[in-house]
Amino acid sequence: MVAYVVLCMAVGLLISAILTSMYSFIPRIIREKKAGVAPASDNILFFEHVKHHSAESYERLLLEQHQVNPESITQLDRYVISQIIVNAYLTSRKFALFKRVALLDMAAVACVLIGMALVLTKG
Numbered sequence: 001m002v003a004y005v006v007l008c009m010a011v012g013l014l015i016s017a018i019l020t021s022m023y024s025f026i027p028r029i030i031r032e033k034k035a036g037v038a039p040a041s042d043n044i045l046f047f048e049h050v051k052h053h054s055a056e057s058y059e060r061l062l063l064e065q066h067q068v069n070p071e072s073i074t075q076l077d078r079y080v081i082s083q084i085i086v087n088a089y090l091t092s093r094k095f096a097l098f099k100r101v102a103l104l105d106m107a108a109v110a111c112v113l114i115g116m117a118l119v120l121t122k123g
Contacts (some may be wrong), residue, residue, distance in 0.1 A: 010111035021097070047088040
């Protein structure tokens with residue numbers, strides 16, 4: 001009986017993991033956002049830091065760190081910067097969902113192992 005309950009828990013966890021991974025494929029429409037609170041040690045290449053910027057604040061940061069003349073920035077550069085912000089947000093979201101799925105999978109495997117151990121000790 002206990003093994004049956006543990007097996008049901010494992011199946012439930014695996015179904016949750018599958019649904020969570022499927023949720024990560026749902027497209028997201030992201031509107032331009034205002035600057036958030038950027039971390040103190042801002043890494044301009046790390047998506048978790050980039051997602052806190054607006055396109056304007058990220059452009060200023062790039063200009064400062066690379067000592068580029070603001071007049072040399074084209075409209076195409078601004079489109080690319082805006083897309084970098086959007087992609088950083090999407091990457092962060094997918095990474096968070098992936099971590100959740102990995103934890104659910106590990107919990108399901110642990111439940112299966114516990115259930116097998118219970119069956120073997122009773123049988």
